[in-house]
Amino acid sequence: MKKNKKVIFGVSVAVNILLALVLLVAAVKAGAELKFNYVEIDTITPDTLRSNLERENYGVVASLSRPIRGGAEIAEGDLDYYRLGEYADLLFMKEIYAEAGNAVTVQSCEDRLAEIRAEMPDYGSLFDKIDLSAENAKRE
Amino acid sequence: MKCISCGGEIGLTDERCPHCGRIIKETAGHRNELKTYREKNETAKRGLAKVMDGNVPLVISAVVMVALIIACGIALYVGENAYHFRSDAMRKDAKKNYDAYSREIRDYLDAGDYTGFAAFKEAHNIAEWEAPYDDLDLLWEMAKEYDWLVSEVESSVMFGRDAQRYRPEGDVADCGRAIRRFYEEYEDKRSEIDGDPYASYIHDMKAKADILLKVYLGLDDAARETFLAASDIEQEAYLEEVLIDEKE
Numbered sequence: 001m002k003k004n005k006k007v008i009f010g011v012s013v014a015v016n017i018l019l020a021l022v023l024l025v026a027a028v029k030a031g032a033e034l035k036f037n038y039v040e041i042d043t044i045t046p047d048t049l050r051s052n053l054e055r056e057n058y059g060v061v062a063s064l065s066r067p068i069r070g071g072a073e074i075a076e077g078d079l080d081y082y083r084l085g086e087y088a089d090l091l092f093m094k095e096i097y098a099e100a101g102n103a104v105t106v107q108s109c110e111d112r113l114a115e116i117r118a119e120m121p122d123y124g125s126l127f128d129k130i131d132l133s134a135e136n137a138k139r140e
Numbered sequence: 141m142k143c144i145s146c147g148g149e150i151g152l153t154d155e156r157c158p159h160c161g162r163i164i165k166e167t168a169g170h171r172n173e174l175k176t177y178r179e180k181n182e183t184a185k186r187g188l189a190k191v192m193d194g195n196v197p198l199v200i201s202a203v204v205m206v207a208l209i210i211a212c213g214i215a216l217y218v219g220e221n222a223y224h225f226r227s228d229a230m231r232k233d234a235k236k237n238y239d240a241y242s243r244e245i246r247d248y249l250d251a252g253d254y255t256g257f258a259a260f261k262e263a264h265n266i267a268e269w270e271a272p273y274d275d276l277d278l279l280w281e282m283a284k285e286y287d288w289l290v291s292e293v294e295s296s297v298m299f300g301r302d303a304q305r306y307r308p309e310g311d312v313a314d315c316g317r318a319i320r321r322f323y324e325e326y327e328d329k330r331s332e333i334d335g336d337p338y339a340s341y342i343h344d345m346k347a348k349a350d351i352l353l354k355v356y357l358g359l360d361d362a363a364r365e366t367f368l369a370a371s372d373i374e375q376e377a378y379l380e381e382v383l384i385d386e387k388e
Contacts, residue, residue, distance in 0.1 A: 026216050057295070066258075066287070095355050132301070139358035
C-alpha cells in the first residue's frame with residue numbers, strides 16, 4: 001500500500017511538472033498572441049513582400065505594405081520591406097493626386113518619399129528601380 | 141441514579157458518590173466498557189490521523205494538478221482566442237479615442253488619400269457598424285472597393301524590368317473584377333451616396349478611380365464608358381493587351 005502511494009505520488013509529481021511546462025509555454029504564447037497587431041500575425045505578408053521584392057513585383061509590394069500608411073505597428077525585422085512598399089505605393093498614388101490637382105497631398109507624398117530615401121541609404125539602387133517601374137507603369 | 145448509601149444523585153461515570161464519598165461499585169462494569177471504548181476510539185483516531193498524514197502529499201499534489209489543468213485550460217483558451225480579445229480591446233480603444241481618430245480620418249479624407257483611410261480604419265479596428273463610427277459605413281464600403289481597385293491595378297502595372305510575375309493572367313482577371321465591382325457599387329449605391337454625409341469624398345473617390353484607369357490603363361472618359369459597357373470577355377481582352385502584351 002505504502003509503495004503504491006509512493007508510485008502514485010511520483011507519477012502525480014511528474015504529471016504536475018509536465019503540466020507546469022505546458023502552462024509556461026501556453027502562457028508565453030497567449031501573452032505573445034495578445035500583443036499582436038494585425039500585421040505581425042499575418043506572417044505570410046513579410047515573406048510575400050520579400051519574395052515579390054526579389055521578383056521585382058513592386059506593385060504587389062506596394063499594395064501589401066499599405067497597412068504601414070494606416071499607422072499599423074510593424075515588426076522591427078519587417079520594417080524595411082514595408083517602407084520599400086510604402087515608397088512604391090506613394091509613388092504610384094502621387095500620379096493620381098497630381099492629375100486630380102491635390103497639390104498639398106502631392107507635396108506630402110514627395111516629402112515622405114524623400115524621407116524614406118534618406119532613412120534607407122543602403123537601398124538606393126532599389127529605389128531607382130522602383131522609380132523606373134512607376135514611370136513605366138503609366139500609360140498616358 | 142441515586143447513591144444507595146446517602147440517596148444523593150450520582151452520575152453513571154462517577155467512581156465515588158459526590159455527596160457521601162462512597163466508592164460506587166455498581167457502575168464499575170459500565171465505566172470499564174466506557175474506558176475500553178474510549179481507548180479504541182483514540183486508537184482509531186490515531187490510525188486515521190496516520191493514514192491522513194501519509195496522504196497529505198498526495199492530496200496536495202492532486203490539488204496542484206487540478207489547479208494546473210485549470211490554468212493550462214485558461215492559458216490555451218486565451219491563446220486561441222487572443223485575436224478576438226485583442227480585436228475587442230482595439231475596438232474599445234477606437235471608441236475611446238474617437239475625437240483623435242476622427243481628426244486623423246478627416247485628414248486622410250481631406251488629402252484624398254482613401255487607401256490611407258482604409259488602412260487606418262483596418263489598423264485601428266474601427267467598427268463602422270456601430271456608434272460612434274456608424275456614419276462611416278457607406279464611405280467605408282466604397283473605400284474598401286476603391287482600395288481593392290487600386291491594389292489590383294498597382295499590382296498589375298508596377299514591376300521592374302526583370303520582373304518574374306507570378307500569374308499575369310490572374311492579374312488581368314482580378315483587375316477586371318475589381319474595376320467592375322467598384323463602378324457597379326458606385327452606380328448601385330448612387331442614391332444612398334448622394335444622401336451620405338461623406339458624399340463629396342465618395343464622389344472624389346470615384347473621380348480618382350477614373351484617373352487611375354486613365355493614367356495606368358489608358359482609359360480616358362470615353363474609353364472608360366466603352367470599357368464598362370463591354371462584356372467581361374471584351375474587358376479582359378483589353379486588359380490582357382494593356383497588362384501583358386504591351387508590357388512584354
